[in-house]
Amino acid sequence: MDYPLLNVFWTTMWVFLWVLWLFLLFRVFTDLFRDDSLGGWAKAGWTAFVILLPFLGVFxxxxxxxxxxxxxxxxxxxxxxxxxxxxxxxxxxAGRAEELSRLVELKDHGDLTAEEYERAKAKVLAA
Structure with a gap:
């Protein structure tokens, strides 16, 4: 169990950098394949460049x-x-105001009675 604190620090740093690198690589590939301005050959070229020379390609x-x-x-x-x-x-x-205005129109046209209008209005306002 001989693992000095400095070695823990270095290991942690390398793991962090490795995860950061994978995130960056994933981000580049995501952007590359979502870009509609590039054609198929350009995407293939960038992909080959990033795969064959990963650090240089990404940078x-x-x-x-x-x-x-x-x-x-x-x-x-x-x-x-x-x-x-x-x-x-x-x-x-529609919002409540539109529903209430429709109810008023229906009442004004005589399609709803005053009692039906009040029930419908209470229902709209309670919702």
């Missing part, structure tokens, strides 16, 4: 395409947020 990719990498990620995040907002907007349906 060159980050230098050459790093700025656009961030922009593409922001664009994807904004698009996902807009899709979520649109989904919520369409599935949430």
């Amino acid at each position: 060159v990719y980050l230098i050459a395409r790093g700025r656009e990498m961030g922009r593409r990620e922001m664009k994807r995040a904004e698009q996902a947020e807009e899709e979520l907002r649109e989904f919520v907007r369409t599935t949430a349906g």
Whole structure:
């Protein structure tokens, strides 16, 4: 059980750097294959470069395409947020104010009695 504290520190640091490297490699491949501006041959070339010369390939990719990498990620995040907002907007349906205005219109047209209107209004306001 002879494992000095400095060796624990170095081992921890190397494991951290290894995980960091794998995360960076995964991030580069994710960006590479999500990018619609690159053709198939360009993606194959970058993939071969990153696989054959991993450290140099990743660093060159980050230098050459790093700025656009961030922009593409922001664009994807904004698009996902807009899709979520649109989904919520369409599935949430009408708000209480719209429902109440429809009830008033139905009452004004004579389709609802005053008693039916009050029950429906109470139901809308309770929801």
